[in-house]
Amino acid sequence: xxxxxxxxxxxxxxxxHRSEKVIPEQVSNIIASLAKSEPQPFVVKEEKxxxxxCNAIPYIEVxxxxxxxxxxxxxxxxxxxxxxxxxxxxxxxxxxxxKSVSRLRFAISNEYSDESNNTQRCGQVSISLELDENGxxxxxxxxxxxxEYWNRGIGEDALTAIFNILKGAGVKTVSATVHLDNxxxxxxxxxxxxxxxxxxxQDPQNAYLYSKKL
Numbered sequence: 413x414x415x416x417x418x419x420x421x422x423x424x425x426x427x428x429h430r431s432e433k434v435i436p437e438q439v440s441n442i443i444a445s446l447a448k449s450e451p452q453p454f455v456v457k458e459e460k461x462x463x464x465x466c467n468a469i470p471y472i473e474v475x476x477x478x479x480x481x482x483x484x485x486x487x488x489x490x491x492x493x494x495x496x497x498x499x500x501x502x503x504x505x506x507x508x509x510x511k512s513v514s515r516l517r518f519a520i521s522n523e524y525s526d527e528s529n530n531t532q533r534c535g536q537v538s539i540s541l542e543l544d545e546n547g548x549x550x551x552x553x554x555x556x557x558x559x560e561y562w563n564r565g566i567g568e569d570a571l572t573a574i575f576n577i578l579k580g581a582g583v584k585t586v587s588a589t590v591h592l593d594n595x596x597x598x599x600x601x602x603x604x605x606x607x608x609x610x611x612x613x614q615d616p617q618n619a620y621l622y623s624k625k626l
Contacts, residue, residue: 438549439541440513442581446539447516449581453523454573456565460523463537463573467510469519475506477519477533486559490594515540518577520557520570534561537574551578551586555600567600575604579626588622 452463466474481487482496482505496502509517520535535557544550553574555567578586588605589612590597601622602608608620 436543439543442541442549442583443513443516445581446577449577452518452573452577454569456569459564461534461566461570462521462523462531463518463570463577464521466517466519466536471506471510473533474509474519475502477536478502478506480533480558481536481556484559487556490591490597491556514542518574520566522561534558535566535570537570539574539578549583551583553586553588555597562596567597568603571600571604575624575626583626585623585625587624589619590622591619593618 447465447467449465451468454461454463478496479499479502482491482502488495488497496505509515516539518537518539519533520537521531522534523531535555538554538556540552542550553571555571557567575586587609588601590601590608592598598608598620601620605622605624609623610621612619612621
């Protein structure tokens, strides 16, 4: 884990970034289009929220969002093994996020209705695009919500908003992988995707695979 071996985490992130150097033009064009998309508003129980491409948000705000997410152990236990923990790891993660041409993340923000019009970053939706062996576009996504915003119904409406954004970009099918023991996320994905399509091929013992046509 990164807590014990931070340099392993940094190495894994660099390796991921290096692997993105040769990206099909179709993928990079869609990512570029999505990165320029306008903030998508949605309402949950009369509270206003926004989905905004992280690339369009000041660096320090994105850094603080991921610092809160990655250093919360209740959130962290469901994330990938090389999740950043130290400040330098998170800074590198965010730096690569801005440079990525096959992955994009949208920040979920709570928009307060007071006169100051402040926003509070409360989660993120990640999107990854690639072409399969048949040249078909595949899109996978994931969502992470800060613990204090759990059980508010944010995830369902955020994913619905993301579906609309992706559909507008010409995406026809999306998929998602969820740990078997992540009961909350599985309830969420069953609501918006339906029952699992099967098990993730790379981790069939630990993860469900969800799929949905847009």
